[in-house]
Amino acid sequence: MPKQTFFNLSQQKIHTLIEAAEKEFARVPLFEASIANIIKTAGIPRGSFYQYFEDKEDLYSYLLEEKLKKTKVYFLALLRRHNGDMIEAMKEMYHYFLTILPNEEERNFLRNALLYTTNKVENSFTNMFDVTRDHTIFKEITELIDTSRFNINEHHELVHVFKIITAIAFHNFVEKTLKGLTDEEAIQAFSTSMDLIKRGIYRQ
Amino acid sequence: MPKQTFFNLSQQKIHTLIEAAEKEFARVPLFEASIANIIKTAGIPRGSFYQYFEDKEDLYSYLLEEKLKKTKVYFLALLRRHNGDMIEAMKEMYHYFLTILPNEEERNFLRNALLYTTNKVENSFTNMFDVTRDHTIFKEITELIDTSRFNINEHHELVHVFKIITAIAFHNFVEKTLKGLTDEEAIQAFSTSMDLIKRGIYRQ
DNA sequence: AATAATATATGACAGTGTGTCATATGTCAA
DNA sequence: TTGACATATGACACACTGTCATATATTATT
Numbered sequence: 001m002p003k004q005t006f007f008n009l010s011q012q013k014i015h016t017l018i019e020a021a022e023k024e025f026a027r028v029p030l031f032e033a034s035i036a037n038i039i040k041t042a043g044i045p046r047g048s049f050y051q052y053f054e055d056k057e058d059l060y061s062y063l064l065e066e067k068l069k070k071t072k073v074y075f076l077a078l079l080r081r082h083n084g085d086m087i088e089a090m091k092e093m094y095h096y097f098l099t100i101l102p103n104e105e106e107r108n109f110l111r112n113a114l115l116y117t118t119n120k121v122e123n124s125f126t127n128m129f130d131v132t133r134d135h136t137i138f139k140e141i142t143e144l145i146d147t148s149r150f151n152i153n154e155h156h157e158l159v160h161v162f163k164i165i166t167a168i169a170f171h172n173f174v175e176k177t178l179k180g181l182t183d184e185e186a187i188q189a190f191s192t193s194m195d196l197i198k199r200g201i202y203r204q
Numbered sequence: 205m206p207k208q209t210f211f212n213l214s215q216q217k218i219h220t221l222i223e224a225a226e227k228e229f230a231r232v233p234l235f236e237a238s239i240a241n242i243i244k245t246a247g248i249p250r251g252s253f254y255q256y257f258e259d260k261e262d263l264y265s266y267l268l269e270e271k272l273k274k275t276k277v278y279f280l281a282l283l284r285r286h287n288g289d290m291i292e293a294m295k296e297m298y299h300y301f302l303t304i305l306p307n308e309e310e311r312n313f314l315r316n317a318l319l320y321t322t323n324k325v326e327n328s329f330t331n332m333f334d335v336t337r338d339h340t341i342f343k344e345i346t347e348l349i350d351t352s353r354f355n356i357n358e359h360h361e362l363v364h365v366f367k368i369i370t371a372i373a374f375h376n377f378v379e380k381t382l383k384g385l386t387d388e389e390a391i392q393a394f395s396t397s398m399d400l401i402k403r404g405i406y407r408q
Numbered sequence: 409a410a411t412a413a414t415a416t417a418t419g420a421c422a423g424t425g426t427g428t429c430a431t432a433t434g435t436c437a438a
Numbered sequence: 439t440t441g442a443c444a445t446a447t448g449a450c451a452c453a454c455t456g457t458c459a460t461a462t463a464t465t466a467t468t
Contacts, residue, residue, distance in 0.1 A: 005445070031235035036425060045447045050427065118322045119378040126379070151407045152400070160397050167375035168368055174323040175330070175367075193364050196356070200404025203355045209416070240454060249418045254456065 002062050006052035017042045017052070021059055026108035029116035030060050061120075064113060068124050075128075076141065084146030087194050090165050094190050097173070098183045114173055122170045126163050151200075168193050206266050210256035221246045221256070225263055230312035233320035234264050265324075268317060272328050279332075280345065288350030291398050294369050298394050301377070302387045318377055326374045330367050355404075372397050 006014070020042035024033045035056055039049050053059045074096075078089040101107050113121050128141060142158065152158060169190065176186035210218070224246035228237045239260055243253050257263045278300075282293040305311050317325050332345060346362065356362060373394065380390035 008445090034425065035427095046426090046449095047428085047447050048445085051445065051447095055427080115323055119319055119382065122375065123379060123382055126375075149407060151404055157396065157400060160393070160400055163375060163379075164368075164372055164397055164401060167371045171326065171330075171367060171371035171374075175327065178323065178327055189364070192361065193368055196361065196364055197368060197401045198404060200355055200402060203353060212416090238454065239456095250420095250455090251418050251457085252416085255416065255418095259456080 002053050002058060003051070009052070017044070018063065021063060022105060022109060025060060025063065025112060026105040029112040030056070031116065033060070064117075064121065065124070067109075068121070071125070072128055076144065079141070079144045084144050085149065086145055086162065086165060087198065090169055091187075091191060091194060094169055094172070095187055098176075098186060111177060114170065115177060118170060118174060122166060126166050128162075164197065165194070168197070206257050206262060207255070213256070221248070222267065225267060226309060226313060229264060229267065229316060230309040233316040234260070235320065237264070268321075268325065269328070271313075272325070275329070276332055280348065283345070283348045288348050289353065290349055290366065290369060291402065294373055295391075295395060295398060298373055298376070299391055302380075302390060315381060318374065319381060322374060322378060326370060330370050332366075368401060369398070372401070 006017075009017075017038075020038050023041060024038050027033070027037075033056060035046075035049055038059075039046055053062075075089065075093055078092050079086065082088040082092070097110065101110065142155075145158065147155075147158060150158070150161060152161065172186060172190045172193065175181070176183075176189075181189070210221075213221075221242075224242050227245060228242050231237070231241075237260060239250075239253055242263075243250055257266075279293065279297055282296050283290065286292040286296070301314065305314065346359075349362065351359075351362060354362070354365060356365065376390060376394045376397065379385070380387075380393075385393070
């Protein structure tokens with residue numbers, strides 16, 4: 001978490017800094033990103049950076065979490081729109097990330113995050129469902145989900161269902177990027193996988 | 205790929221170098237690993253390292269691929285033992301990685317690989333099934349798998365099934381590590397997920 | 409055996425980046 | 439006006455990387 005000093009900064013300065021950081025993290029993945037570059041772009045002295053943040057990762061985690069928060073909100077909206085059909089909501093989410101994301105920089109940032117810190121991102125997303133962490137959000141989500149649709153015995157299996165769906169979604173995204181699949185191919189592959197787990201992969 | 209010069213080295217020297225590298229990559233994830241450390245442990249001059257490898261990643265990828273090769277062979281053996289039941293084979297594989305892996309260093313190496321280069325590892329594993337890459341291995345595997353068990357229409361859906369299973373396995377491993385779950389909890393969670401996708405998550 | 413051609417070894421060095429710290433400057437309450 | 443505290447700044451020590459000129463070994467050629 002950034003230090004209080006950072007949050008005390010003027011809106012203007014915060015904005016400049018975040019812009020500079022996003023640019024750098026869109027250019028290269030975290031491990032290649034350099035503080036030197038960020039402060040050069042933002043026009044602040046080296047010492048100041050360490051006044052605001054612990055280190056590179058501190059700043060990165062902050063940006064990432066902010067983006068994930070928005071993503072979660074968006075997912076909730078999708079869930080509502082699809083009357084609690086988790087899989088349909090996720091399909092649209094996937095589609096959104098592939099084709100509708102606004103600008104190049106945003107897409108590159110996401111790409112770098114997913115390719116090089118997959119576990120961090122995936123886990124943060126998955127944890128939307130984790131009861132032990134945040135009761136309110138869990139309740140909000142589970143209320144939205146149409147569990148009658150699911151073939152589950154106990155309520156806690158719902159968490160597993162969500163994890164399965166996201167694990168597959170992330171896997172597909174990574175594969176798409178690494179193999180250079182087209183958006184259509186990726187969406188098609190994801191749909192196939194979703195259909196498979198819907199109906200079950202073993203014969204009844 | 206390491207340069208020819210590396211492979212021309214004496215068995216002794218190769219062994220020392222690999223030992224040193226494995227130690228370093230078990231200590232920290234790739235991005236924190238330092239060549240300086242490896243050459244110090246191996247007792248070779250800096251210049252020599254660059255005579256053998258392109259850079260840090262070159263050496264790392266080589267080690268990882270070697271380990272993955274062995275893993276794939278092991279998985280094939282498991283598949284045979286379980287008469288082509290992919291899910292049972294994967295359950296045992298998961299169990300093997302969690303509890304039977306020989307020594308601490310091996311476990312840490314794996315841990316760092318899976319937490320920080322998940323996509324690389326996961327994809328290499330998944331590609332066992334990729335027809336476009338290596339026909340022979342694909343054939344060998346598909347012949348082992350008892351497809352009659354599966355609820356699939358076309359043969360290519362088999363690839364999806366494998367991807368789904370591995371995606372979930374990797375996800376669970378990462379989650380186990382990050383949340384510090386016990387081996388039993390992790391195996392239990394994985395089993396639950398497998399059972400869910402076997403029977404299908406949607407009501408028929 | 410002498411020489412040339414080629415492969416390998418070595419460590420000094422320039423370049424780049426990180427995190428720290430002593431010092432300077434600003435802010436605000438007593 | 440002063441002191442206490444918060445913030446800003448850039449020089450610096452340290453760590454690591456990749457390269458290159460030079461030294462040495464190996465093999466082929468006459």
